[in-house]
Amino acid sequence: MIRTFRYIGLAEGVTTLALFLVAMPAKYWFGYPDLVPPVGMIHGIAFVFYILAMPACLRGRGFTPWEWTRTALASFFPFGTFLNDPLLARKQQQAGAPA
Structure with a gap:
C-alpha cells in the first residue's frame, strides 16, 4: 500500500508543478488564463x-x-511530496515490499 501512496504523492506533486510552472505563468506572463x-x-x-x-x-x-x-505537510508545499518520497521508500523497504 505504501507503493500505491507513493504513486499518489507523485501525481500530487506533478500536478502542483503543472499548476505553478505551466498554468500560472501562462496566465500571468502570457495572458492565457484558460489552463488554470x-x-x-x-x-x-x-x-x-x-x-x-x-x-x-x-x-x-x-x-x-x-x-x-x-507526510501530511508535504502536500502543502511545492516539491514537498518529492522531498518526502525517500521516507516513504524507506518505510516501504522496511515493510519488505520492493521499491
Whole structure:
C-alpha cells in the first residue's frame, strides 16, 4: 500500500508543478488564463485524493506521529511530496515490499 501512496504523492506533486510552472505563468506572463481552471481542478482532486489516501494506505505501517505530520505537510508545499518520497521508500523497504 505504501507503493500505491507513493504513486499518489507523485501525481500530487506533478500536478502542483503543472499548476505553478505551466498554468500560472501562462496566465500571468502570457495572458492565457484558460489552463488554470482545468489544471487547478486536477491538482485539487489529486490533493484531496492524497489526503484521503493517507490513512487508507499508511495506517498500521509503523509511521511515527512526526512521520504522519511530515507526510501530511508535504502536500502543502511545492516539491514537498518529492522531498518526502525517500521516507516513504524507506518505510516501504522496511515493510519488505520492493521499491
